[in-house]
Amino acid sequence: xxxxxxxxYAVRIVVYLAQRGCRCDANTIAxxxxxxxxxxxKILRNLVSGGMIRSFKGTQGGxxxxxxxxxxxxxxxxxxxxxxxxxxxxxxxxDCTRPENTCCKVQRVFFDISKTVQEKLAAxxxxxxx
Amino acid sequence: xxxxxxxxYAVRIVVYLAQRGCRCDANTIAxxxxxxxxxxxKILRNLVSGGMIRSFKGTQGGxxxxxxxxxxxxxxxxxxxxxxxxxxxxxxxxDCTRPENTCCKVQRVFFDISKTVQEKLAAxxxxxxx
DNA sequence: ATAATGTATAGTAATACAGTATAGTTTTGA
DNA sequence: TCAAAACTATACTGTATTACTATACATTAT
Numbered sequence: 001x002x003x004x005x006x007x008x009y010a011v012r013i014v015v016y017l018a019q020r021g022c023r024c025d026a027n028t029i030a031x032x033x034x035x036x037x038x039x040x041x042k043i044l045r046n047l048v049s050g051g052m053i054r055s056f057k058g059t060q061g062g063x064x065x066x067x068x069x070x071x072x073x074x075x076x077x078x079x080x081x082x083x084x085x086x087x088x089x090x091x092x093x094x095d096c097t098r099p100e101n102t103c104c105k106v107q108r109v110f111f112d113i114s115k116t117v118q119e120k121l122a123a124x125x126x127x128x129x130x
Numbered sequence: 131x132x133x134x135x136x137x138x139y140a141v142r143i144v145v146y147l148a149q150r151g152c153r154c155d156a157n158t159i160a161x162x163x164x165x166x167x168x169x170x171x172k173i174l175r176n177l178v179s180g181g182m183i184r185s186f187k188g189t190q191g192g193x194x195x196x197x198x199x200x201x202x203x204x205x206x207x208x209x210x211x212x213x214x215x216x217x218x219x220x221x222x223x224x225d226c227t228r229p230e231n232t233c234c235k236v237q238r239v240f241f242d243i244s245k246t247v248q249e250k251l252a253a254x255x256x257x258x259x260x
Numbered sequence: 261a262t263a264a265t266g267t268a269t270a271g272t273a274a275t276a277c278a279g280t281a282t283a284g285t286t287t288t289g290a
Numbered sequence: 291t292c293a294a295a296a297c298t299a300t301a302c303t304g305t306a307t308t309a310c311t312a313t314a315c316a317t318t319a320t
Binding site: 155156157171174175178185186187188189190191192193 | 294295296297298299
Binding site for chain 1: 131132133134137138141142145204212215216217218219234235236239240242243246247250251254258259
């Protein structure tokens with residue numbers, strides 16, 4: 001029913017990188033966001049493969065943002081970690097992305113809620129959170 | 131991230147009882163909502179103990195709504211089954227119900243989303259769904 | 261060369277979800 | 291009265307997801 005801890009951590013990590021504004025290694029990131037190193041590494045890998053941040057190997061390696069904080073929204077981060085937000089998965093058809101697919105009035109309410117949440121998340125950029 | 135199947139079933143069951151407008155036994159309810167009898171019984175028990183419906187034992191027993199469809203909102207049903215909707219459990223303090231408790235900007239956004247969803251659910255009554 | 265990084269894959273413990281099983285109790289009505 | 295038709299209470303189980311960990315490896319700056 002809620003978003004996952006992993007999403008919450010991912011937001012913290014991206015915000016931290018934006019705050020610092022420079023390349024940071026995994027250890028520093030983990031310590032400053034309160035996430036264990038191992039779990040932070042997993043989340044960082046996720047963010048890298050999703051194109052949100054980029055990584056550098058070797059000594060002096062680490063992570064930095066791939067886009068400016070103004071161009072990254074909360075929705076971008078959450079969708080990267082757990083996919084598009086849907087309040088209720090549709091029980092009748094497999095695909096709830098199109099409103100004309102909604103089978104009954106309840107589903108229409110749920111679809112409206114999903115859309116509203118997505119819009120609210122898209123309205124907040126990482127720059128807003130600094 | 132989504133609401134549970136049990137909530138979805140609970141909504142269907144309450145809407146079905148409203149449609150029928152008379153006492154129905156568990157078997158009829160299960161068959162007409164597409165929920166297995168056992169699981170429907172569990173949900174019905176939940177709805178009874180929450181005061182949303184009342185039950186009658188013996189032959190001619192069954193279930194009926196305790197309030198009129200106009201007086202039951204989607205929010206009432208969902209909160210009964212899974213508690214108050216919160217988009218993100220607060221990681222810092224234990225209690226996310228008071229906005230002044232929110233510790234940072236992200237939490238404020240998440241709190242706003244939770245409140246919006248709760249309001250949208252409260253705006254829809256079972257009567258609206260018939 | 262080597263130490264400091266990140267990468268890839270796989271594994272695990274805890275929790276929640278979805279559903280089932282068993283053994284009742286109560287009520288109606290023939 | 292008593293049996294059938296209902297509901298009740300408790301507890302169990304399999305599966306999926308969440309949250310995290312472990313091992314072994316690859317790359318790069320100095």
